[in-house]
Amino acid sequence: MAQVLPNTGLRLNGCRGKRNPGRPAVAAKGFSLLELIAVISIIMILSAITVEVVQRATRTMRLQEAAVSYSNLLQQARIRAVRDDKYYSVLTTAGAGNVPPTAFVDLAQNGVYAAGDPVMIFPVGVSPMPFASGPNIVGLEAQFLPPGPGSLLTVNTTAAGPAFGTRGLPCTPTIAGPNATCPNLSPAGLPTAYISFMQNTQSGNWMAVTVTPAGRIRQWAYTGGNWTAQN
Secondary structure (H helix, E strand, O other): OOEEOOOOOOEEOOOOOOOOOOOOOOOOOOOOHHHHHHHHHHHHHHHHHHHHHHHHHHHHHHHHHHHHHHHHHHHHHHHHHHHHOOOEEEEEEOOEOOEOOEEEEEOOOOOOOOOOOOEEEOOOOEEEEOHHHOOOHHHHHHHHOOOOOOHHHOEOOOOOOOEEOOOOOEOOOOOOOOOOOOOOEOOOOOEOEEEEEEEEOOOOOEEEEEEOOOOOEEEEEEEOOEEEEOO
16 A cells, blocks of 8 residues: 655555665675685695794704703713713613603713713604714814814714713713723824714704813704804
8 A cells, every 4th residue: 555755745655664676686795616715725725834834943943952952961961070070971872662862971881871860852853863974074073173283183983972071071981891081182192072963854954062172062053054053
């Protein structure tokens, strides 16, 4: 029924609120399947990149953490050697299965870890490596050893691990057992120095911890074919 608006004479056809049939309906706006697939693909790519960046950073931090912890262990061995008036070596053990590799101060001087020995555990993915496997050894020696004729020959490559004598200086153990000695000079009569290598086997990155003949302990990172001091 038509309604007459007061004071206007105008008539309204149909019920109040009914849509004007002459006006087109507004279609609902949404996303197409192709647009959703594109957005999801971008999110997945960004997530993969983020995961890779986080993993790379985590592996780098673990390697750096291992080098710092190992340096602190060497410093403990040095202090104990002076305090106890004995020489002490820092030895490493290889990991096996779920048992991670470790390094410890051999207080008993028998090559075996015992309760009470200062010890560190290498982080996941990080392992101590043999001296001969280290990259660009000559370049590293040239950076941390003092200059002078024959100085590159002072690095001890045969000892089971870095050793410190009663004066807190690196030394070269002679024989095992109760009569063992650890003179500060190598068999060639040169001061003794040490290099310990470690690698993150997941990323392939390397770090080294060096001990100068004067007993200074430093950490080094290997990047781009060169060694860079970290402390």
